[in-house]
Amino acid sequence: MKSQPAERLDPRAKILWRVTGALRALPLLAGGAFVSWVLLRVAEFPLLLAVLPFLAAFMLSVSLASVVPGLRWRRWRYEIRDDEVDLQRGILWVTRTLVPLARIQHVDTQSGPLQRRFNLATVVFYTAAGANRIPELSAPVAAGARDRIAELTREQDEL
Amino acid sequence: MNSEPRHLHPAAMLIDAIKTIRRSLSAFVIPGVAFLMSRGFDQGTIVLVLLGALVVAVLAAFWGFLSWRATTYEVAGGAFRLQQGVLQKNERTIPLDHVQSVDTVQGIIQRLFGVVEVRIETAGGGASEPDASLQALERPSAEALRREIEGSRRKRAEEEAAGPTIVRDLRTRDLLVAGTTSGQIGVALSLIAVASQLFDNVFSQSLAQRLVETLGPRSVTIALLYVLVLSLFAWLLAIGGTVLVYTGFTLSRDGDFLYIRRGLLERRETTIPLARIQAVRIVEGLLRQPFGLASLRVESAGYGEHTGVSTTLFPLLPRKEAQALLLDAVPEFAVTPTLNALPRRALRRYVFRSTVPVLFLLAAADFVSLLAFGFVAWGLAALLLLLPAALYGWLRYRDAGWALEDDRLVVRSRLLTRTTAIAPLRRLQSRVTVRSPFQRRVRLATFQARVASGVGGVELQITDLGSDAADTLIYDLRPGARRGEW
Numbered sequence: 001m002k003s004q005p006a007e008r009l010d011p012r013a014k015i016l017w018r019v020t021g022a023l024r025a026l027p028l029l030a031g032g033a034f035v036s037w038v039l040l041r042v043a044e045f046p047l048l049l050a051v052l053p054f055l056a057a058f059m060l061s062v063s064l065a066s067v068v069p070g071l072r073w074r075r076w077r078y079e080i081r082d083d084e085v086d087l088q089r090g091i092l093w094v095t096r097t098l099v100p101l102a103r104i105q106h107v108d109t110q111s112g113p114l115q116r117r118f119n120l121a122t123v124v125f126y127t128a129a130g131a132n133r134i135p136e137l138s139a140p141v142a143a144g145a146r147d148r149i150a151e152l153t154r155e156q157d158e159l
Numbered sequence: 160m161n162s163e164p165r166h167l168h169p170a171a172m173l174i175d176a177i178k179t180i181r182r183s184l185s186a187f188v189i190p191g192v193a194f195l196m197s198r199g200f201d202q203g204t205i206v207l208v209l210l211g212a213l214v215v216a217v218l219a220a221f222w223g224f225l226s227w228r229a230t231t232y233e234v235a236g237g238a239f240r241l242q243q244g245v246l247q248k249n250e251r252t253i254p255l256d257h258v259q260s261v262d263t264v265q266g267i268i269q270r271l272f273g274v275v276e277v278r279i280e281t282a283g284g285g286a287s288e289p290d291a292s293l294q295a296l297e298r299p300s301a302e303a304l305r306r307e308i309e310g311s312r313r314k315r316a317e318e319e320a321a322g323p324t325i326v327r328d329l330r331t332r333d334l335l336v337a338g339t340t341s342g343q344i345g346v347a348l349s350l351i352a353v354a355s356q357l358f359d360n361v362f363s364q365s366l367a368q369r370l371v372e373t374l375g376p377r378s379v380t381i382a383l384l385y386v387l388v389l390s391l392f393a394w395l396l397a398i399g400g401t402v403l404v405y406t407g408f409t410l411s412r413d414g415d416f417l418y419i420r421r422g423l424l425e426r427r428e429t430t431i432p433l434a435r436i437q438a439v440r441i442v443e444g445l446l447r448q449p450f451g452l453a454s455l456r457v458e459s460a461g462y463g464e465h466t467g468v469s470t471t472l473f474p475l476l477p478r479k480e481a482q483a484l485l486l487d488a489v490p491e492f493a494v495t496p497t498l499n500a501l502p503r504r505a506l507r508r509y510v511f512r513s514t515v516p517v518l519f520l521l522a523a524a525d526f527v528s529l530l531a532f533g534f535v536a537w538g539l540a541a542l543l544l545l546l547p548a549a550l551y552g553w554l555r556y557r558d559a560g561w562a563l564e565d566d567r568l569v570v571r572s573r574l575l576t577r578t579t580a581i582a583p584l585r586r587l588q589s590r591v592t593v594r595s596p597f598q599r600r601v602r603l604a605t606f607q608a609r610v611a612s613g614v615g616g617v618e619l620q621i622t623d624l625g626s627d628a629a630d631t632l633i634y635d636l637r638p639g640a641r642r643g644e645w
Contacts, residue, residue, distance in 0.1 A: 092596050098633055099589040128460050129588035129609040129616025 005079035005086040012118045013076075013136030017069035019114065025061030032057025078134050080148055085125065087132065103127045107149045109142045125149055164231035164242070170272035171230070171295035176216075176223035177268065183215060232293060234307045239279060241291045251291055253279060259435065260416075261305045265426035275301050275426075279308070309416070323413035326487045329474060334405055337454075337475035338398030340446040405474045412488055419470070431470065435459045437610045438582035438619070439472070439492040441481050445575045453478040457489070458612035469612060492581045494567050498560030504601050505623035506556045513552030517544045561606075561621045561632075568608060568636075570619040580619045582610050584636050592629045604629035 032054040039050035071091045079086040085104075087097040104125050111121040121142035123134045137145060191211075195204065225245045232241045239258065241251045263275040274295040296304065329337070406423035417431040438458040447453060455472040473484060485493035521542065558573040568587065571579045591607040598604055606629045608619045624632075 090593070094594045094599070096592045096633060097589055098591075100587075103588045127588040127609070127616075128611030132589065 005077040005088050007078050007080075009073060009076050009078075009134075009136045010120055010138040010141065011073070012120060012138070014069045014073045016114060016118050016120060016136060017072060018065050021064035021069060022061075025064050028057050028064075029054075029061050076135075080145060080152070082152060085132070085149065087134065097132060099125070099127060099132055101149065101152045101155075104149060104153045107146045107153070109139075109146045111139065111142075123149070164233045164240075165300070167227060167230055167232075167293055168272065168274045168295040168297050168300075169227065170269065170274050171293075172220070172223040172227040173272075174223075174266075174268055174294045175226050176219040179219040179222055180215060183219070187215075230293075232291075232304075234304065239291065239308060241293070253291060255308055258308050260430035260432065261308055262430055263301055263305075263426075263428040265422070267424050269295060270424075270426070273297070275428075277301050277304060323411040323416075323418050325409060325411045326417075327410050327473060327476070327484055329405060329408035333475050334402060334408075335398065336450075336452070337405060338401035339394070340444060340450070340452065340475075341397050341401050401474075405471075408474055410473055410484075410488060417472075417488060419472070429470065431457065431459055433489060433491075436489055436492070437586045437612060438580055438617070439485065439489060440469070440581075441478070441579040443478060443577040443579075447475075448577065451478050452476070453481055455481060455484065458610055458617055460611040469617070491583060492567070494564045494569060494581060496562035496564040496569055498562045498569065498571055499624075499628070501556060501559050501621075501623055502603070502625045505559075505603055505625075506553065508597070508601070508603065508623050509556035509559075510549050510552035513555065514545060514548045517548040520544065559621065559623075561624065561628075563632075563636075568619065568632075570608075570621055572620065572622070582608065582619060586610055587636065588616060590633045590636060592633050594626075598623065598626075602626040606632050608632075 036050050036052075036054035039045040039053070040047065043050075068091070072089075075089055075091055075094065077088045082101075084101055085097075085099045087095075087099075089095055104127055107123065107125045109121045109123050115121060115136070119139050120136045121139045123137060123142050123145045124131050125133075134142075134145065191208065195208070222245070226243070229245050229248070230241075230243050232239070234240075234255070237255050239253045239255060241253075243249045243251070259280045262278045262280065264278060265275045269275055272295065274297055277293040277296050279291040279293075293304075403423050405421055407426075408421040409419070411418045411420075415433045417433065419427075419429045419431070421427055436457050436459050440456045440458070441453050442456060443453045452475055454474050455476070456469045457472045458469045472488065476484060482493055482495055521544075555573045558571060558577050560571045562569045563584075566584045567581060568584060569579065569581050571577065587608045588611055589609045591609070593605045593607070594603075602625065603623045604626050606621045606624060609616045610619060621629075
């Protein structure tokens with residue numbers, strides 16, 4: 001792998017991802033608990049065996065809310081260069097995406113209710129073959145990135 | 160330019176009326192059936208229903224007349240203008256620059272009257288700008304309209320004089336071969352399955368019961384026969400479907416436009432501007448590979464309503480002749496480079512990937528057979544699947560390849576069908592590499608290039624190419640790194 005993209009996401013992203021991870025873990029926990037309950041009460045498995053699904057769900061939930069956000073943040077990098085946007089992400093499957101600015105049709109910034117609490121925003125840019133996003137930038141940085149992409153795109157069009 | 164607002168052919172009234180009836184039919188069917196059920200089939204009821212149908216038909220015909228009278232179109236001031244609507248007037252203006260293509264479709268009713276439906280598609284693909292459709296026009300006026308719209312875009316007059324030249328047309332023999340090897344048996348089978356389900360529900364259970372009872376003793380033979388007959392039927396259905404769609408397939412080219420004409424009952428004429436073609440695929444279906452046959456598809460942007468819409472450029476031709484056709488029809492895509500093979504170390508991953516599902520199956524089968532029969536022998540039968548799976552992995556490895564030639568990316572891969580995709584570098588919307596932990600350990604990577612197709616996009620993917628090759632593809636194909644015309 002060649003040199004990584006220069007910029008990182010806003011550090012507050014980690015906190016936000018912990019919150020969303022915890023929220024996402026709730027149905028997981030409920031599901032695990034239900035399966036364990038069924039095994040224990042309906043199928044009458046021994047307690048040690050029946051508790052396994054819940055335990056697995058619990059471990060997954062804890063990692064979602066603790067380790068995963070940090071790892072994810074460490075990997076996530078981006079860079080907006082004069083001719084293309086460079087993205088890197090993914091904890092196990094490391095994905096590197098390059099999008100030529102000349103192919104970008106328009107750019108948005110989005111921020112959901114949780115993101116607004118942390119003053120974060122997502123930059124979404126669209127090509128004719130779908131959207132790419134840079135999540136969790138602090139709102140002013142996101143606005144800057146959006147304007148820069150828009151401006152560079154315009155320059156590329158004039159070529 | 161003709162600036163007089165024109166009416167459609169009067170057949171539009173009938174077509175509109177039929178559409179209205181068809182629409183209202185779905186609304187009336189359930190109450191109608193309920194009504195019939197509650198009253199029984201006596202004479203009075205039937206007369207009542209017929210009377211109702213007559214009233215609906217007359218109303219629909221009248222409405223058809225009104226909407227025909229209200230519909231006019233014209234080409235004026237650099238725009239196409241369509242006026243519609245009986246109660247709510249609706250005027251649609253499409254600047255001629257925005258027109259992507261003028262297609263004609265000829266349904267069965269249109270054929271009866273010798274008219275065509277003209278569809279005007281815009282570059283927005285239906286999302287930002289609505290497309291326009293004229294239900295019935297006589298061929299000459301349809302041609303005139305097309306010329307008016309396209310004429311504004313054409314620079315050289317000589318092209319118009321030359322007219323489209325036929326690149327290739329499909330012979331009847333090829334049509335039948337295309338049907339028999341289309342591999343759509345699966346689709347047809349599922350259709351039949353659904354139909355038979357309906358059949359079972361609609362008709363009485365007793366008939367099936369009696370059949371089973373009489374045939375019961377020889378049930379295995381019967382089941383086999385049943386499957387055989389079903390697949391034969393499905394095969395015929397697949398052939399029929401192909402014939403219906405591809406009869407009279409003609410590909411012709413006129414300057415910067417491709418014209419595709421096809422269809423047995425419904426004649427379709429599609430226009431594809433060369434400038435909008437993003438990628439070409441040479442698809443070699445499983446059943447067609449032994450005969451060296453292939454079909455050609457094109458991905459074009461802003462066309463059709465769905466993601467990943469690709470159009471058949473030609474349904475069946477010998478693989479060897481594909482190059483010549485591409486040269487005539489879409490010269491930008493006519494390249495035949497020698498492909499770079501994947502590194503040897505990728506073979507292990509390909510075989511691994513294709514055998515893992517079988518290993519899981521094996522484990523599951525062993526477990527089940529242990530529970531059910533008390534021994535694992537039955538589960539071991541799944542071992543027989545292991546070799547074909549490994550072979551499949553090897554085949555996928557052997558057929559995968561990529562090349563760069565004159566600013567064009569060529570990617571070949573196999574699922575069951577072997578597909579060679581060709582796309583110019585300037586059409587790549589984004590380039591992606593993905594590396595899993597396993598791939599990182601053996602210095603391999605997966606490369607994807609996205610190309611626009613329809614409203615969304617499709618991917619050209621090379622799995623497990625060397626890490627360095629992937630880096631070359633993702634970094635060195637950047638706009639600045641190459642000369643000119645980006």
